[in-house]
Amino acid sequence: MKTSHEPVLLNEVVDALNLHPDAFVIDGTVDGGGHAEKILERISPQGKLLGLDLDPELLSDCRERLRKFPNVILRQGNYANLPEVLAAEKLPKADALLLDLGFSSGQLDGSGRGFAFNADEPLTMTYSPEAEPAFQVLARMREKEIAEMIKELGEERYAIKIARAIYSRERRAIIRTTGELAETIRSAAPGNYEHGRLNPATRTFQALRIYVNDELGNLRRLLGNLPAILAPGGRAAIISFHSLEDRIVKHSFRDMAKAGILRVLTKKPVEAGEEETAFNPRARSAKLRAAQLL
Numbered sequence: 428m429k430t431s432h433e434p435v436l437l438n439e440v441v442d443a444l445n446l447h448p449d450a451f452v453i454d455g456t457v458d459g460g461g462h463a464e465k466i467l468e469r470i471s472p473q474g475k476l477l478g479l480d481l482d483p484e485l486l487s488d489c490r491e492r493l494r495k496f497p498n499v500i501l502r503q504g505n506y507a508n509l510p511e512v513l514a515a516e517k518l519p520k521a522d523a524l525l526l527d528l529g530f531s532s533g534q535l536d537g538s539g540r541g542f543a544f545n546a547d548e549p550l551t552m553t554y555s556p557e558a559e560p561a562f563q564v565l566a567r568m569r570e571k572e573i574a575e576m577i578k579e580l581g582e583e584r585y586a587i588k589i590a591r592a593i594y595s596r597e598r599r600a601i602i603r604t605t606g607e608l609a610e611t612i613r614s615a616a617p618g619n620y621e622h623g624r625l626n627p628a629t630r631t632f633q634a635l636r637i638y639v640n641d642e643l644g645n646l647r648r649l650l651g652n653l654p655a656i657l658a659p660g661g662r663a664a665i666i667s668f669h670s671l672e673d674r675i676v677k678h679s680f681r682d683m684a685k686a687g688i689l690r691v692l693t694k695k696p697v698e699a700g701e702e703e704t705a706f707n708p709r710a711r712s713a714k715l716r717a718a719q720l721l
Protein backbone atom coordinates (compact mmCIF):
# COMPACT_ATOMS: atom_id res chain seq x y z
CA MET A 428 0.00 0.00 0.00
CA LYS A 429 1.24 3.50 -0.80
CA THR A 430 1.99 5.73 2.16
CA SER A 431 1.55 9.45 1.72
CA HIS A 432 4.71 11.39 2.41
CA GLU A 433 4.85 13.52 5.57
CA PRO A 434 6.74 16.73 4.74
CA VAL A 435 9.60 17.48 7.15
CA LEU A 436 10.55 20.83 8.71
CA LEU A 437 7.53 22.42 7.07
CA ASN A 438 7.42 25.71 9.01
CA GLU A 439 11.20 25.98 9.04
CA VAL A 440 11.30 25.69 5.22
CA VAL A 441 8.64 28.34 4.73
CA ASP A 442 10.48 30.69 7.14
CA ALA A 443 13.81 30.10 5.39
CA LEU A 444 12.34 30.91 1.98
CA ASN A 445 10.99 34.27 3.22
CA LEU A 446 8.11 34.19 0.72
CA HIS A 447 6.48 37.40 -0.49
CA PRO A 448 2.97 37.20 -2.00
CA ASP A 449 4.11 37.49 -5.63
CA ALA A 450 7.05 35.13 -5.29
CA PHE A 451 8.00 32.70 -8.03
CA VAL A 452 9.01 29.55 -6.17
CA ILE A 453 10.60 26.35 -7.45
CA ASP A 454 10.07 23.08 -5.63
CA GLY A 455 12.73 20.90 -7.28
CA THR A 456 11.56 17.69 -5.56
CA VAL A 457 7.81 18.22 -5.44
CA ASP A 458 6.74 14.57 -4.90
CA GLY A 459 3.14 14.47 -3.58
CA GLY A 460 3.20 18.22 -2.96
CA GLY A 461 3.45 18.36 0.85
CA HIS A 462 5.79 21.35 0.97
CA ALA A 463 4.37 22.80 -2.24
CA GLU A 464 0.86 23.05 -0.78
CA LYS A 465 2.12 24.99 2.23
CA ILE A 466 4.12 27.30 -0.05
CA LEU A 467 1.09 27.90 -2.28
CA GLU A 468 -1.00 28.81 0.76
CA ARG A 469 1.58 31.50 1.52
CA ILE A 470 1.79 33.13 -1.90
CA SER A 471 -1.00 34.95 -3.72
CA PRO A 472 -2.53 33.97 -7.08
CA GLN A 473 -0.05 36.47 -8.60
CA GLY A 474 2.77 34.28 -7.32
CA LYS A 475 3.73 31.03 -9.03
CA LEU A 476 5.10 27.59 -8.18
CA LEU A 477 7.06 25.34 -10.53
CA GLY A 478 7.17 21.77 -9.20
CA LEU A 479 9.61 19.27 -10.62
CA ASP A 480 10.06 15.58 -9.89
CA LEU A 481 11.88 12.79 -11.67
CA ASP A 482 9.09 10.36 -10.82
CA PRO A 483 6.06 10.72 -13.11
CA GLU A 484 3.91 8.43 -10.92
CA LEU A 485 4.10 10.85 -7.98
CA LEU A 486 3.25 13.83 -10.12
CA SER A 487 -0.28 12.62 -10.83
CA ASP A 488 -1.06 12.50 -7.06
CA CYS A 489 0.52 15.92 -6.72
CA ARG A 490 -1.57 17.35 -9.55
CA GLU A 491 -4.69 16.13 -7.75
CA ARG A 492 -3.62 17.59 -4.40
CA LEU A 493 -2.76 21.01 -5.85
CA ARG A 494 -5.79 21.20 -8.14
CA LYS A 495 -7.31 24.07 -6.18
CA PHE A 496 -4.36 26.36 -6.94
CA PRO A 497 -4.41 28.08 -10.34
CA ASN A 498 -0.75 29.12 -10.28
CA VAL A 499 1.08 25.78 -10.40
CA ILE A 500 3.22 24.29 -13.16
CA LEU A 501 4.19 20.64 -12.66
CA ARG A 502 6.78 18.95 -14.83
CA GLN A 503 8.67 15.68 -14.83
CA GLY A 504 12.34 16.55 -14.81
CA ASN A 505 15.67 16.63 -13.05
CA TYR A 506 16.45 19.59 -10.79
CA ALA A 507 20.01 19.39 -12.08
CA ASN A 508 18.64 20.69 -15.40
CA LEU A 509 16.72 23.64 -13.94
CA PRO A 510 18.32 26.34 -16.11
CA GLU A 511 17.17 24.42 -19.22
CA VAL A 512 13.70 23.84 -17.73
CA LEU A 513 13.30 27.57 -16.98
CA ALA A 514 14.37 28.43 -20.53
CA ALA A 515 12.01 25.85 -22.08
CA GLU A 516 9.08 27.10 -19.97
CA LYS A 517 10.02 30.76 -20.62
CA LEU A 518 10.17 31.36 -16.87
CA PRO A 519 12.35 33.95 -15.12
CA LYS A 520 14.88 33.28 -12.38
CA ALA A 521 13.12 32.35 -9.14
CA ASP A 522 12.72 34.10 -5.79
CA ALA A 523 12.95 30.85 -3.86
CA LEU A 524 14.04 27.25 -4.40
CA LEU A 525 13.36 24.22 -2.23
CA LEU A 526 15.03 20.82 -2.48
CA ASP A 527 13.96 18.00 -0.16
CA LEU A 528 16.43 15.31 -1.14
CA GLY A 529 16.25 11.55 -1.44
CA PHE A 530 13.22 9.33 -1.81
CA SER A 531 9.67 9.72 -0.65
CA SER A 532 7.53 7.42 1.49
CA GLY A 533 5.41 6.75 -1.59
CA GLN A 534 8.47 5.30 -3.31
CA LEU A 535 9.58 3.29 -0.29
CA ASP A 536 6.26 1.62 0.46
CA GLY A 537 4.41 0.44 -2.55
CA SER A 538 6.15 1.76 -5.64
CA GLY A 539 7.25 -1.81 -6.48
CA ARG A 540 10.65 -0.46 -7.50
CA GLY A 541 12.78 -2.02 -4.81
CA PHE A 542 13.71 0.92 -2.59
CA ALA A 543 13.04 -1.12 0.57
CA PHE A 544 14.91 -4.30 1.48
CA ASN A 545 12.08 -5.71 3.58
CA ALA A 546 9.71 -6.16 0.62
CA ASP A 547 10.69 -8.57 -2.15
CA GLU A 548 10.49 -6.46 -5.30
CA PRO A 549 12.33 -6.09 -8.61
CA LEU A 550 15.70 -4.42 -7.99
CA THR A 551 15.02 -1.24 -9.95
CA MET A 552 15.55 1.66 -7.47
CA THR A 553 15.18 4.40 -10.06
CA TYR A 554 13.17 7.58 -9.57
CA SER A 555 12.91 8.14 -13.30
CA PRO A 556 11.82 5.47 -15.79
CA GLU A 557 14.71 6.57 -18.04
CA ALA A 558 17.48 5.62 -15.57
CA GLU A 559 19.32 2.29 -15.78
CA PRO A 560 17.80 -0.10 -13.21
CA ALA A 561 19.92 -1.21 -10.24
CA PHE A 562 19.98 -4.89 -11.23
CA GLN A 563 21.60 -4.01 -14.57
CA VAL A 564 24.10 -1.67 -12.94
CA LEU A 565 25.16 -4.40 -10.49
CA ALA A 566 25.37 -7.03 -13.22
CA ARG A 567 27.82 -4.98 -15.29
CA MET A 568 30.06 -3.75 -12.46
CA ARG A 569 33.38 -5.33 -11.52
CA GLU A 570 33.97 -6.44 -7.94
CA LYS A 571 36.24 -3.47 -7.24
CA GLU A 572 33.66 -0.99 -8.52
CA ILE A 573 30.94 -2.55 -6.36
CA ALA A 574 33.22 -2.32 -3.31
CA GLU A 575 34.07 1.33 -3.99
CA MET A 576 30.43 2.24 -4.48
CA ILE A 577 29.35 0.56 -1.22
CA LYS A 578 32.25 2.08 0.72
CA GLU A 579 31.89 5.63 -0.59
CA LEU A 580 28.14 6.01 -0.96
CA GLY A 581 27.07 3.68 1.87
CA GLU A 582 29.99 4.39 4.23
CA GLU A 583 29.93 0.63 4.81
CA ARG A 584 32.80 -0.90 6.77
CA TYR A 585 32.27 -4.37 5.28
CA ALA A 586 32.17 -3.11 1.69
CA ILE A 587 34.89 -5.46 0.41
CA LYS A 588 33.27 -8.59 1.86
CA ILE A 589 29.80 -7.59 0.68
CA ALA A 590 31.07 -6.71 -2.82
CA ARG A 591 32.80 -10.10 -3.07
CA ALA A 592 29.56 -11.90 -2.16
CA ILE A 593 27.52 -9.85 -4.64
CA TYR A 594 30.04 -10.31 -7.44
CA SER A 595 30.35 -14.05 -6.98
CA ARG A 596 26.59 -14.45 -6.86
CA GLU A 597 26.23 -12.33 -10.02
CA ARG A 598 28.54 -14.77 -11.79
CA ARG A 599 26.08 -17.61 -11.10
CA ALA A 600 22.85 -15.72 -11.86
CA ILE A 601 21.93 -12.04 -12.04
CA ILE A 602 20.50 -10.67 -8.78
CA ARG A 603 17.08 -9.44 -9.83
CA THR A 604 15.17 -8.79 -6.61
CA THR A 605 15.64 -6.90 -3.36
CA GLY A 606 15.19 -10.17 -1.46
CA GLU A 607 18.07 -11.81 -3.35
CA LEU A 608 20.32 -8.80 -2.77
CA ALA A 609 19.44 -8.47 0.94
CA GLU A 610 20.11 -12.20 1.43
CA THR A 611 23.49 -11.97 -0.34
CA ILE A 612 24.48 -9.00 1.86
CA ARG A 613 23.38 -10.82 5.00
CA SER A 614 25.48 -13.87 4.07
CA ALA A 615 28.61 -11.66 3.90
CA ALA A 616 28.03 -9.42 6.93
CA PRO A 617 29.10 -10.52 10.43
CA GLY A 618 26.36 -12.13 12.55
CA ASN A 619 26.47 -9.31 15.13
CA TYR A 620 26.40 -6.51 12.49
CA GLU A 621 25.99 -3.22 14.39
CA HIS A 622 24.91 -5.31 17.42
CA GLY A 623 21.66 -6.06 15.63
CA ARG A 624 20.61 -2.38 15.63
CA LEU A 625 20.80 -1.95 11.86
CA ASN A 626 19.81 -4.29 9.05
CA PRO A 627 23.06 -5.25 7.25
CA ALA A 628 21.43 -4.30 3.92
CA THR A 629 20.76 -0.66 4.93
CA ARG A 630 24.03 0.94 3.84
CA THR A 631 24.45 -1.10 0.65
CA PHE A 632 20.89 -0.25 -0.44
CA GLN A 633 21.57 3.44 0.24
CA ALA A 634 24.76 3.27 -1.83
CA LEU A 635 23.06 1.59 -4.77
CA ARG A 636 20.15 4.07 -4.75
CA ILE A 637 22.47 7.08 -4.67
CA TYR A 638 24.59 5.58 -7.47
CA VAL A 639 21.71 4.56 -9.75
CA ASN A 640 20.09 8.00 -9.53
CA ASP A 641 23.39 9.95 -9.52
CA GLU A 642 22.07 11.76 -6.47
CA LEU A 643 25.33 13.45 -5.48
CA GLY A 644 26.14 14.43 -9.07
CA ASN A 645 22.70 16.02 -9.46
CA LEU A 646 23.11 17.93 -6.20
CA ARG A 647 26.54 19.26 -7.24
CA ARG A 648 25.16 20.38 -10.61
CA LEU A 649 22.22 22.12 -8.95
CA LEU A 650 24.50 23.99 -6.55
CA GLY A 651 26.76 25.08 -9.40
CA ASN A 652 23.69 26.32 -11.26
CA LEU A 653 22.26 28.42 -8.39
CA PRO A 654 23.16 31.80 -9.96
CA ALA A 655 21.33 30.71 -13.14
CA ILE A 656 18.25 29.61 -11.19
CA LEU A 657 17.79 32.29 -8.53
CA ALA A 658 17.27 36.02 -8.98
CA PRO A 659 19.50 38.33 -6.89
CA GLY A 660 18.21 38.16 -3.30
CA GLY A 661 16.57 34.78 -4.04
CA ARG A 662 16.72 32.07 -1.40
CA ALA A 663 17.59 28.38 -1.54
CA ALA A 664 16.56 25.89 1.16
CA ILE A 665 17.96 22.36 0.95
CA ILE A 666 16.99 19.47 3.20
CA SER A 667 19.37 16.50 3.26
CA PHE A 668 19.10 13.17 5.02
CA HIS A 669 22.65 11.87 5.26
CA SER A 670 26.10 13.24 5.83
CA LEU A 671 27.28 12.82 2.22
CA GLU A 672 24.62 15.22 0.94
CA ASP A 673 24.85 17.61 3.87
CA ARG A 674 28.62 17.90 3.45
CA ILE A 675 28.23 18.81 -0.24
CA VAL A 676 25.66 21.52 0.56
CA LYS A 677 27.70 22.91 3.47
CA HIS A 678 30.97 23.08 1.51
CA SER A 679 29.38 24.46 -1.62
CA PHE A 680 27.53 27.21 0.30
CA ARG A 681 30.76 28.06 2.15
CA ASP A 682 32.78 28.28 -1.08
CA MET A 683 30.13 30.39 -2.82
CA ALA A 684 29.95 32.70 0.22
CA LYS A 685 33.74 33.17 0.04
CA ALA A 686 33.42 33.98 -3.66
CA GLY A 687 30.77 36.63 -2.89
CA ILE A 688 28.01 34.72 -4.72
CA LEU A 689 25.70 34.14 -1.76
CA ARG A 690 25.18 34.62 1.95
CA VAL A 691 24.72 31.58 4.19
CA LEU A 692 21.60 31.94 6.35
CA THR A 693 22.11 28.88 8.53
CA LYS A 694 25.38 28.78 10.47
CA LYS A 695 24.34 25.36 11.75
CA PRO A 696 21.77 23.19 9.95
CA VAL A 697 18.21 23.48 11.21
CA GLU A 698 16.95 20.19 12.65
CA ALA A 699 13.51 18.93 13.66
CA GLY A 700 12.33 19.37 17.22
CA GLU A 701 11.19 16.56 19.51
CA GLU A 702 7.54 17.11 18.68
CA GLU A 703 8.12 16.50 14.97
CA THR A 704 10.46 13.53 15.36
CA ALA A 705 7.95 11.87 17.70
CA PHE A 706 5.36 11.52 14.95
CA ASN A 707 7.69 11.48 11.93
CA PRO A 708 10.81 9.35 12.56
CA ARG A 709 12.19 10.29 9.12
CA ALA A 710 12.60 13.87 10.37
CA ARG A 711 15.29 12.69 12.81
CA SER A 712 18.00 12.74 10.16
CA ALA A 713 16.76 15.84 8.29
CA LYS A 714 19.12 18.83 8.08
CA LEU A 715 18.03 22.10 6.50
CA ARG A 716 20.54 24.61 5.14
CA ALA A 717 19.58 27.89 3.54
CA ALA A 718 21.36 30.62 1.60
CA GLN A 719 20.54 33.88 -0.17
CA LEU A 720 21.95 34.81 -3.54
CA LEU A 721 23.72 38.19 -3.51
Ligand SMILES: C[S@@+](CC[C@H](N)C(=O)[O-])C[C@H]1O[C@@H](n2cnc3c(N)ncnc32)[C@H](O)[C@@H]1O
Nearest residue numbers: 434456458460461462480481482505506527531
Ligand atom coordinates in the same frame (compact mmCIF):
# COMPACT_ATOMS: atom_id res chain seq x y z
C1 LIG B 1 11.73 13.51 0.04
S1 LIG B 1 10.81 13.52 -1.44
C2 LIG B 1 10.11 15.12 -1.49
C3 LIG B 1 8.89 15.27 -0.63
C4 LIG B 1 8.12 16.57 -0.81
N1 LIG B 1 8.92 17.71 -0.43
C5 LIG B 1 6.83 16.57 -0.02
O1 LIG B 1 6.80 17.17 1.04
O2 LIG B 1 5.83 15.97 -0.44
C6 LIG B 1 12.04 13.58 -2.66
C7 LIG B 1 11.56 13.53 -4.08
O3 LIG B 1 12.63 13.96 -4.91
C8 LIG B 1 12.54 13.31 -6.16
N2 LIG B 1 13.86 13.43 -6.79
C9 LIG B 1 15.01 12.82 -6.44
N3 LIG B 1 16.02 13.24 -7.22
C10 LIG B 1 15.50 14.17 -8.06
C11 LIG B 1 16.04 14.98 -9.11
N4 LIG B 1 17.34 14.92 -9.42
N5 LIG B 1 15.22 15.83 -9.76
C12 LIG B 1 13.89 15.90 -9.45
N6 LIG B 1 13.31 15.14 -8.48
C13 LIG B 1 14.11 14.29 -7.80
C14 LIG B 1 12.10 11.90 -5.79
O4 LIG B 1 11.46 11.28 -6.89
C15 LIG B 1 11.14 12.18 -4.62
O5 LIG B 1 9.82 12.27 -5.05
